[in-house]
Amino acid sequence: MEAREKRLIFPFSAIVGQEKAKLALLCVAVNPLIGGVLLKGDKGTGKSTLVRALANVLPEIEVVADCSFNCNPMNPLEMCDSCYERYERGESLPIAKRRMRVVDLPLSVTIDRLVGTIDVERFLREGKKALQPGILAEANRGVLYIDEVNLLDDYIADSLLDAAAMGWNTIEREGISFRHPARFILVGSMNPEEGDLRPQILDRFGLCVEVSAPMNPEERIEIVKRVEEFHEDPISFYKKFESEEKKLTEKIVKAKELLPKVEISDDLLKLLAETVINLGIKTNRAEITTIKTAKAIGALNGRRRVSLEDLEKAMELALPHRLRDKPFQKPPQMKPPKPKDDKEHNHDHKHDHKHEHKKEEKSGSARNQGIGSLEQNFRSIEAKIPRIESKNFDGSEFTGYRSSRDVSITVVNFPKGIPVSYVPSKGEIRDVDFYNSAICAVLNDKKPPIKLEMKDIRVRVRKAKAPTLWVLLLDSSGSMAVKRRISIAKGIAEKLVESGYIKKSKMALIVAKGNQAEIFVSPTKNYWEVLEKIESVPTGGRTPLSSALYNLLLLANRERMKDKSVKVRAFLITDGKASVPLFGKRIKDEIIELAKALRKKGIELNIYDTNGKGINPGISYVPILKDIANAKVCKI
Structure with a gap:
C-alpha cells in the first residue's frame, strides 16, 4: 500500500x-x-x-510499535506519558520502523x-x-x-x-x-x-x-510535458524517477548522521552577526536558525565545515521574512556581505577591514533600503498627525482603531470556536458532544455496552470570534484638499488598515469623489492592495456623501448574505460636507434616511471629522450621523 x-x-x-x-x-x-x-x-x-x-x-524513523504517538524508543524525553511509565518500569518497548509522514x-x-x-x-x-x-x-x-x-x-x-x-x-x-x-x-x-x-x-x-x-x-514546456506524462501513467512515471528518489533519501539519512559533526568558523559567525545587525533584525532567532540551516546545507553536501556559500544560501532562506519592523514594511533586497577573499578560510584582517567598510556604508541606509515609497509615506503621515493633536474617540492620541473587546458570537451545533456548554439536539446534527451524550445515556440507567438514542444526543455550544468587515469611506472631494486634509485622511486610513490586519478583519475601501462614490476595493484580506489603493486615490470634485453611505449598505448586505454573523464596522473620514444628492431629494433628508438604515442594520459607524477649528463654510452632516446613526465621532 x-x-x-x-x-x-x-x-x-x-x-x-x-x-x-x-x-x-x-x-x-x-x-x-x-x-x-x-x-x-x-x-x-x-x-x-x-x-x-x-x-x-x-x-524511516524508529518508533514504539504499539504507541499511537510515534514516540522515540531511544529517547525518554520524546515519549508520551504512557511510554515513559513503561520505560521507568524497565519494560522493553517494542520497536518498529516507519516512514516520516x-x-x-x-x-x-x-x-x-x-x-x-x-x-x-x-x-x-x-x-x-x-x-x-x-x-x-x-x-x-x-x-x-x-x-x-x-x-x-x-x-x-x-x-x-x-x-x-x-x-x-x-x-x-x-x-x-x-x-x-x-x-x-x-x-x-x-x-x-x-x-x-x-x-x-x-x-x-x-x-x-x-x-x-x-x-x-x-x-x-518541460513542466507541462512531465505533468501530462504523470497523469497518463503515474506508476511508470514514478519508476522513471525512482532511483533519484532513493538517492535523495540516502542523502538525507547521511546528512542527519553527519550533522552533529558539522562546524562553523568564528569568522563566519561574526560575518553573520554583523549582517543581522546591519539589516536591523532584532530577534536572536535569525542567527540561530541561519546557523542550523547552514550546517544542514553543509551536511547535505557531505562537508564537515560550513562554507561561505552555505552561509549565504542559509541567510537567503532564514532572514528575509524577519526584516520587517511593521506589518506592511517591505523587506529590503537582502544581499549578504562578502569578504574580499571568497574562500572559506583566510578571512582574518582583510575580513575585519571589509566589515568596517560595510558598516560605514550601511549604517545610514540598511534600515531604509527597499522599504518603498508606501512605507515612507506612511511614516511621514504618521509624523504629521500628532502635531495636529489628533485624538481617538476616547480623547487619547490617535494610534489606529482599537476595540475594547473582540466581537464574539455564540454558535450552537456548529464546529467552530471554544466549547462552553451543550444542549439537546434539534434537527440536523453537525457538532455532537459524544462524551456528554454518553453521560446522558448513563444517567438514563444504561450500562455498558451503551446504545445511544436520539433523546440522548447533545450538541455543543461554542463561543467563536465573529467574522468582521471593516469598510473605509474616504472623502477625497475638492474640499479635502484644504489645509492638507486629504494627507491626514490617508494617514488615518493607513493606520486603520494596520489595525484591521492585527484583528484579521476583512477590509473594503469606498471613495467619495465626483458625482458618485465608488468601491475601490471589495472585501478582502489583501491589506497591501488596500494600502496601495489609498495611496493612489485622487483628490477633487464634488462630495457624494449619500452615495458613499448607500454603497456601504449594499456592501454590508452582500457580505451578510454570505455569512449572516458578519459584524460590519465603517470608518468615515470626511470633513462632513455633501454636495451631490443620490435620489434627487434634499441631501439632508437622504442623509437622515441613510443614517436610520445604518442603525437599523446594526452597522457600527465611526467618523473621523477632518473639519478642524476655525471658520468652515458649508453645512456639516456629521452631527446628523452622530445623533441618528449613533456614530462615534473623533474630531481631527
Missing part, C-alpha cells in the same frame, strides 16, 4: 526548478529544529506539490480533531475513559502541512502554536489528563493575495521561500 501511495504522488526529483524551495524542505528534513518552512507564492506555482512530494524522500491539517479542522479527544467508542463499549489521538499525535516526528495557512482559524492557530512552541501537546478532556510529544516540522503554503500571515505564526517558520512560476519558456 505504501509503494502504491508513493507512485500516486508526483516525485520530488521530477519537479522542474524551485531549487530554493527544495533546498529549504531538505534542510528541515535533515534538522527539524530549524523550525519549518513557509512557501509563499501565487496560485498554481507548485507549492502543495512540493510539500506532498517530500513524503517520497523522507527516511506528511500530515495535512485541513482549514475546517476542529479543536478536538487537532489535539485529541475522548474515545467515545471505547467509552460506550466498556464504560472506560480513553483518549482518541488527534492530528498533532499523527504529525509527531513527521511533517505537519497547512495549505493556505493564512486562512487558518485563530483559535486553531493559537492551539497549534502552543504545541509547536512547547514541543508537547497536553490534553485536558472530561477528566482525562494526558501529555504526548508534538515535535513536528511545520510546513505551510499561502497565496499572499488572500491576506497576510499573523506575525506570531510567521515567526514560527524558520525558513521562508517565495515560490514563483518560471519565466523561461523551456522550463514551462
Whole structure:
C-alpha cells in the first residue's frame, strides 16, 4: 500500500526548478529544529506539490510499535506519558520502523480533531475513559502541512502554536489528563493575495521561500510535458524517477548522521552577526536558525565545515521574512556581505577591514533600503498627525482603531470556536458532544455496552470570534484638499488598515469623489492592495456623501448574505460636507434616511471629522450621523 501511495504522488526529483524551495524542505528534513518552512507564492506555482512530494524522500524513523504517538524508543524525553511509565518500569518497548509522514491539517479542522479527544467508542463499549489521538499525535516526528495557512482559524492557530512552541501537546478532556510529544516540522503554503500571515505564526517558520512560476519558456514546456506524462501513467512515471528518489533519501539519512559533526568558523559567525545587525533584525532567532540551516546545507553536501556559500544560501532562506519592523514594511533586497577573499578560510584582517567598510556604508541606509515609497509615506503621515493633536474617540492620541473587546458570537451545533456548554439536539446534527451524550445515556440507567438514542444526543455550544468587515469611506472631494486634509485622511486610513490586519478583519475601501462614490476595493484580506489603493486615490470634485453611505449598505448586505454573523464596522473620514444628492431629494433628508438604515442594520459607524477649528463654510452632516446613526465621532 505504501509503494502504491508513493507512485500516486508526483516525485520530488521530477519537479522542474524551485531549487530554493527544495533546498529549504531538505534542510528541515535533515534538522527539524530549524523550525519549518513557509512557501509563499501565487496560485498554481507548485507549492502543495512540493510539500506532498517530500513524503517520497523522507527516511524511516524508529518508533514504539504499539504507541499511537510515534514516540522515540531511544529517547525518554520524546515519549508520551504512557511510554515513559513503561520505560521507568524497565519494560522493553517494542520497536518498529516507519516512514516520516506528511500530515495535512485541513482549514475546517476542529479543536478536538487537532489535539485529541475522548474515545467515545471505547467509552460506550466498556464504560472506560480513553483518549482518541488527534492530528498533532499523527504529525509527531513527521511533517505537519497547512495549505493556505493564512486562512487558518485563530483559535486553531493559537492551539497549534502552543504545541509547536512547547514541543508537547497536553490534553485536558472530561477528566482525562494526558501529555504526548508534538515535535513536528511545520510546513505551510499561502497565496499572499488572500491576506497576510499573523506575525506570531510567521515567526514560527524558520525558513521562508517565495515560490514563483518560471519565466523561461523551456522550463514551462518541460513542466507541462512531465505533468501530462504523470497523469497518463503515474506508476511508470514514478519508476522513471525512482532511483533519484532513493538517492535523495540516502542523502538525507547521511546528512542527519553527519550533522552533529558539522562546524562553523568564528569568522563566519561574526560575518553573520554583523549582517543581522546591519539589516536591523532584532530577534536572536535569525542567527540561530541561519546557523542550523547552514550546517544542514553543509551536511547535505557531505562537508564537515560550513562554507561561505552555505552561509549565504542559509541567510537567503532564514532572514528575509524577519526584516520587517511593521506589518506592511517591505523587506529590503537582502544581499549578504562578502569578504574580499571568497574562500572559506583566510578571512582574518582583510575580513575585519571589509566589515568596517560595510558598516560605514550601511549604517545610514540598511534600515531604509527597499522599504518603498508606501512605507515612507506612511511614516511621514504618521509624523504629521500628532502635531495636529489628533485624538481617538476616547480623547487619547490617535494610534489606529482599537476595540475594547473582540466581537464574539455564540454558535450552537456548529464546529467552530471554544466549547462552553451543550444542549439537546434539534434537527440536523453537525457538532455532537459524544462524551456528554454518553453521560446522558448513563444517567438514563444504561450500562455498558451503551446504545445511544436520539433523546440522548447533545450538541455543543461554542463561543467563536465573529467574522468582521471593516469598510473605509474616504472623502477625497475638492474640499479635502484644504489645509492638507486629504494627507491626514490617508494617514488615518493607513493606520486603520494596520489595525484591521492585527484583528484579521476583512477590509473594503469606498471613495467619495465626483458625482458618485465608488468601491475601490471589495472585501478582502489583501491589506497591501488596500494600502496601495489609498495611496493612489485622487483628490477633487464634488462630495457624494449619500452615495458613499448607500454603497456601504449594499456592501454590508452582500457580505451578510454570505455569512449572516458578519459584524460590519465603517470608518468615515470626511470633513462632513455633501454636495451631490443620490435620489434627487434634499441631501439632508437622504442623509437622515441613510443614517436610520445604518442603525437599523446594526452597522457600527465611526467618523473621523477632518473639519478642524476655525471658520468652515458649508453645512456639516456629521452631527446628523452622530445623533441618528449613533456614530462615534473623533474630531481631527
